[in-house]
Amino acid sequence: MESGERNAHTSPAGAMDELAQATARPTAQKAARAASSDNDAGRLTLDNVSARYGAFRAVKDVTLAVRPKSVTALIGPSGCGKSTLIRTINRMHETLPGATVSGSITLDGVDLYSSNVDPVRARRVVGMVFQKPNPFPTMSISENVSSGLRLTGGTSKSEIEGIVEDSLRRAALWDEVKEKLNQPGTSLSGGQQQRLCIARTIAVKPRVVLMDEPCSALDPVATLKIEELIRDLAAEYTIVIVTHNMQQASRVSDETAFFSMDDDRAGYLVETGPTAEMFTNPKQALTEGYIQGRFG
């Protein structure tokens, strides 16, 4: 049953191929095809990424390789540009007036910022879960999950029904909502709403899932549920998560990237490494100070 579900989920005409088709560059296409055929799909590479709000540079020259099918935690003091950086990966940053991005972000060899990649496609391949649960208030639970599929088109009604159940199961919410799929999504508790948002995100079959402090509005029990979920999802998705909670970073992530701010408030990457190493034996004094202070 597990493998059957998985096959249904990772259909041959996957989102990555879609993205690659949108890319005219033959080399990128080849790279994408090679990558998507192998189990290593979902490799994210940030190269010299800077992000600005107008003239203000909030993120400065970040170069970071994110391992596929793993959880990478972004940590660092408030205002150091973690949210800004994560929003450059699914091209949400540029939707704000005056916001710009430079550098390159590639997913399995395809530059997400190349002129041939439609930002709308990029966002379908790179999903995002926000800090505050934000279900669509006019939609029922099941409509919320299917919203991405229905609004982007190309999925039949019968398929959608299966995907809704599958996504809710993956988001560990099915048992709690299967009796009331037609009730408003906003009728759920905060933690359930956040899992609903995760279900909604994975229903469109992204390759990468970004999460910006997904548990900060939740109680400890709901938080643990979502952390478990993140670990499960990491078997299939590349996950990048921003968190202020060091215990959480150490529980869920394989790799940790620590960010800080320089004098003109531009955020930069201090160091990155396997999470266990970062927490026990960081190379930079700055990292050590932050982590120790946070564990306090």
Added chain:
Amino acid sequence: MSISTGSIAKLLTEPTSGERTRQRVNLVMRVLVGIAAFLAILPLVALIVFVVLKAAPYLVPSFFANNPLDTEPGILNAIVGSLQLSGLTVLISGPIGIAGGVFLSEFASPRVVAIGETAIDVMLGVPSIVAGVFAYLILVPVLGFSGWAAVAALSILTLPIMMRSTQEVLRLVPQAIREASLALGVPVWKTALFVSVRTALPGILTGVILAFSRALGETAPLLMTARGTNAENWLDFSTTMNAMPIVIYQYSNAASDLLIGQAWATALVLMTIALTINVLVRGRTVNSRTA
């Protein structure tokens, strides 16, 4: 310094002289504010009582069922005309106004928004007589005294109302909802339509209904365009139409007790419709807020 239980009881119950003054000031203020509120409501109450008393004798079935030239005259053609004129006005200016509001809220750059909002402010400030003069001098020579000219004049007045109300309710849609949709890979236009507008739809419809009620009560532009007629006109907007405000204006100058009475009765009908709409709309907004 220790405080005994007795002194605490005293502290709680025995008013100081300052407190006594405060209580007296409170009382005076409450009475003054009460009087002010009463004075504000008085004209409204007087108006309603007056209209109802004056109108009551004339509210007979024939008043609603017949036209002005019938042996037992009524204002059927004016009720019908008012509903048609306001209805068509909303049908025409509604989609345009809503589209404009959606454009300003969801698509326009900040610069365009600033220009658009100024334009709306200017249009909202256009007195209805000016819209009437415009229609009278520009449209009536071409279209003649007609429903179309009236609808054009009324639309000038309702268009900015609808744009503004649409824009304002869309502004209440949380940005997080739009971002959620965009982050799912939904194109901007679909996000605008199926997420933002869908979420704001009850409020947008409320705006349409209020614009309808505004159009119902407009008088000056109608006198200069639809002109009024004794005939019953169904859907022929190319010729004159009757409307309740026209009836009220014309009958109240008449030298007949019956017509003056019917002016009062028509006023009551118009007021009742407008009031009902407003109450219904209030119910809607309260419902959608608590939902």
